[in-house]
Amino acid sequence: MxxxxxxxxxxxxxxxxxxxxxxxxxxxxxxxxxxxxxxxxxxxxxxxxxxxxxxxxxxxxxxxxxxxxxxxxxxxxxxxxxxxAATPEAATLSNLSARSFVQTGDNLMIGGFIVQGPGTKRVIIRAIGPELSQYGVPNAMADPTLELHDGTGALIGRNDNWQTTIIGGIITHDQVQDIQNSGHAPADARESAIIGDLSPGNYTAIVRGVNETTGIALVEVYDIGTDTTSILSNISTRSFVQNGDNVMIGGFIVQGTGTKRVIIRAIGPELSQYGVPTPLADPTLELHDGTGALIGFNNDWQHTVIGGIITHDQVQDIINSGHAPSDALESAIIADLPTGNYTAIVRAVNIEVGTALVEVYDLSGSQ
Known part of the structure; x- marks a missing residue:
């Protein structure tokens, strides 16, 4: 390449x-x-x-x-x-995903990410539903739609059924062949996808059900560009967290060589400041590696839970990162992660439900 x-x-x-x-x-x-x-x-x-x-x-x-x-x-x-014998590329975050139970109104699934660097970043964004049933996921969303918004909140792209391109915003031509060529075409025609060449800035992907339907869905952002001058960074997902299979699951990949220092946060009470109804009162956070093993856990960021990759008290490190949660009931983990796949799971303490936010911030170079 x-x-x-x-x-x-x-x-x-x-x-x-x-x-x-x-x-x-x-x-x-x-x-x-x-x-x-x-x-x-x-x-x-x-x-x-x-x-x-x-x-x-x-x-x-x-x-x-x-x-x-x-x-x-x-x-x-x-x-x-x-x-x-050149120095290898530094580790970066790539291929972001989140899975949750998508409802209506304020309880949609909202995925955020940042394109950072001088150049544009070519990505494919997908909203997956029916395919999840193949993996034993109950109540998979039958027909998810996808919207892409820029940092001003403007709608810059949308799709409902990836085999039918909707021209508008950054979508200027039929994308069906491009989606197939990307290697990330959805498995079901009812699922949605957008390819975008995105300038540096903040972006939001919103997943809804057609005709206000509900169900478990997956939003994904894949880096499919060859330009290494820009990266994906600082990812987040907001959705309604319940119990059982309806927890919020955020996935990301560390790609390259070396390690990537990140802080992962589970935010609930703070959301009430922004008018979000029924925020999750006490979110917990789990971090799993690519094998599914639990490698870190936190419940209330001011109390470190030692175990896995967490070997010492992290409270001061979290404060020094500049990303300490504003509420003591919210959770956070700092980790130096080698290349591989990772999953962050947000659950409610006991049987509570509510809207929560899971975030991954790139701390490399800031410590």
């Missing part, structure tokens, strides 16, 4: 995202012999010239009548050579 990006005159950046014995990269334009270019290999930049370039195993030139020779539109990169 490659991308080329033009910069200043006679400059080009070649991106190599995966490591193979030999790779071919195609430039958007030619480069003068002796001109500079950058080779970005697995997140690190190596400066090269068209005349030399340790990164190149083969160079080809095309003659020009009145200008110096130029680098042809293809170069071959050997990513196994010692001189390309």
């Amino acid at each position: 490659f991308k080329t990006s033009s910069s200043a005159r006679h400059h080009e950046t070649f991106y190599v995202k995966k490591k193979f014995p030999s790779q071919s990269v195609r430039a958007h334009r030619s480069i003068r012999e002796g001109g500079f270019f950058n080779l970005r290999v697995l997140g690190s930049v190596l400066a090269c010239t068209a005349a030399v370039g340790l990164a190149l195993t083969a160079l080809a030139y095309e003659p020009a009548a009145s200008v110096p020779a130029r680098l042809a539109t293809s170069i071959v990169v050997n990513t196994t050579r010692q001189d390309l």
Whole structure:
């Protein structure tokens, strides 16, 4: 998977995202012999010239009548050579999801995320319902619809049944083939999907049932772009939390190398400040790894529960993060997570019900 990006005159950046014995990269334009270019290999930049370039195993030139020779539109990169032992890409959050019981009125499912960085981020957002019944989920929503809103609250895209594109906002052409090509086409025609090239900012995905129907649904955001200059960060989901199978489940993936430092929060009482009716009075928080194992638990953030990845009192760390919950009955966990899949589950203490918010904030670089 490659991308080329033009910069200043006679400059080009070649991106190599995966490591193979030999790779071919195609430039958007030619480069003068002796001109500079950058080779970005697995997140690190190596400066090269068209005349030399340790990164190149083969160079080809095309003659020009009145200008110096130029680098042809293809170069071959050997990513196994010692001189390309670049620092791997830092860990990032990707592929976000949340599952809950979707009702009507104020008790819809609302998923939020941030695109952070200078470039745009290509994503596919899905609202899944009928497919969940294959996995033994009771009361799966029969026909979920999907809305995408930007940071101002404006509706910028919507869908009801992914095989029928609704033109409007950021959706300017039929998306059915793009959805199929993404590898994330929903399994059921009644499920919804939107592909968007999103500028940096805050976004909200809202899942509703057609004709005010209810049921358990899943909202997902997949990063399907090749641009590594922007990332998904600071994810959240708000929904009505009940008991049994109707808890709120938020999923995310840590991708890349190294670890990702995050704070995960379960918010309830604070929501009353924003006019949310029936907020969950006392939410608890569980963190599970990709095997399903419980690796962290909290009930009331000012009281750390030691166990799993939580090895010391976290109260001061939570305060220092700048994301301490405003109510002592809300829950939080700080974790340094290696790459893999993770699930945060919000439940009510005893048999309470109410609206809650689960959030994952990226703390890397802020500590």
